[in-house]
Amino acid sequence: MALQIAAKEAKRGHHVLAGDIKKAVDASREVTRKPHVTSLAQPRGDLAELIITSHPSTRLRDLVLPRALQDQIKHVIAEQRQRKRLLDSGFTPAHRLLLEGPPGTGKTMTASVLAHELSLPMFTVRLDALMSKYMGETASKLRQIFDQVDTRRGVYLFDEFDALGADRAGNDVGEARRILNSFLVFLEDADPSSLVVAATNHRTILDKALFRRMDLVLTYSRPDARQAASVIRGRLGSLAAKSALVKLGEHTEGLSHADLVKAAESAAKVSLMRGETTVDRDTLVQALVARRSASLG
Template identity: 55%
Template sequence: MTASADHLKALLSAHAAGDDDQFYSIALQVAAKSARQGHGRLAVELRELIDSSRGQRITRRAAPTPVVQPRGELGSLLSADYPDVRLSDMTLAEGPNALLEKVLHEQRQRGQLEKFGFTPVHRVLLSGPPGTGKSMTAAVLAGELGLPLFTIRLDGLISRFMGETASKLRLVFEAAAETRAVYLFDEFDALGADRAAGNDVGEARRILNSFLLFLDQAPPESLVVAATNHGQLLDGALFRRFDLAIMYAPPSAEQAIEVLQRRLSAMDTAAVAWSDLAALTDRLSHAELVKAAESAAKRAILGGNDMIDAEHLRNALNERHSLRHA
């Protein structure tokens, strides 16, 4: 055995920390020790492996936390996914983008914050019109941090287990304490509606009170993300319980053009005068713009070429406007 126990521990520690320079330094020490002990061939092979590995410069990516698909009662309440999207894949206004960078930075430096008695942002409320990127944001947080994304089926939670919703919520938050992941409560207004609303019932108030209690106790290792299209319907206590609230809006004309260009990046768009399309993107959400781009692309592909016809794209955008008013 040419590597000492100390060398092995140091190698594992450097690998776990992602410190390539330290890892290679220790590996070279092992190679040098092998040469001193008369294992010349092994020393040469180790140095060749180190040089080869350094030359490849493979980018490290955090591996997702290994989690099986939820089963039993929990399986009926949420589904698991392992997103591979990044913040750079989204087209966002400067404000929401900066806030998401803040969440990611604090989560990545969680250990440093906890040394001083602070916790990172881990309870995030997303509010805005449909199709503006709220669900994708949860996927981005999971993808950037190498975590699973658990989506809670709120409609089923409330309609199927009305009398047992608090116990089902407890299951979800217990999972958050046991398994580090991003937990997305989509269409959150179904759960977090204002307790003072005239059509509220006692059971709904108890459910919301239970959620607030569990949210207060949510561990900082996991991220609890709530997304709603109707922020004005939410109980005021919810805004105070979340660490951060991010407001989404339909894209500006410049952002809308960027959304179209991103989706059509595999196509030839040289003939498209993008500035002429700006007015047609008004009030369309990110999702609607993606649909329009896909419609124009499919028409071009089925027509036998990869060039986007500006007229096809114009028609696709008008179709999206027509659907909004149907």
């Protein structure tokens, strides 16, 4: 409630008062917060069906992405780590992110990395359940979620976000338009101590207003040959024979990060069941070809 009052005062131009209220809230949180510990208590009531709580262990160095994208993620982490300094100077750290790109290219993994690097729990919002079960009262459920965003610091992942964020102009369902409008209002006022992450495979159908509300839009793509080799190497570890990862470009082209991980796991299991201690190139290529056939048809 105090944060909502602060937000209203800020909109009225009373920035000093708003800043004092936020400082008081932060100070009260510091008194009760244990160092490096974040509560993982499961949501109760309706939220229990809408939010999945986890504590990811995926590290920043586990992400295999283009350098520019990695730098953007590092910058978000840096701003959150120094959020108090930024807020005290009147600047808001990046906390509203849109991740867009093909399936299996690292969007959900990025949310996990943000949670781990900031020692925060990750709350995955199940939009499918939100939209199908509570179509007539979704706005009120969204309010409950954003109330938690304001009171329990964490990384809130809205996966498959196109289910909620489709363009209002092309949506004939009045309730769906009202839901998106509510989301935009809640997002605008979301506490910057938490991160709200929306992930989608279909950027083109999203409402244009979403892009104006986001602090950062991160675009993901399928890995190139070098990145593909890094993904496979990271999954196989010591099981990869020295020659296994040489010139795999023609076999990895068009495959996502998730496809590459699955292929590496398949090759590893075949090799281990044969009693071998490493995965050779032929076995890995066969697994990649099979995965390509399954994924790309």
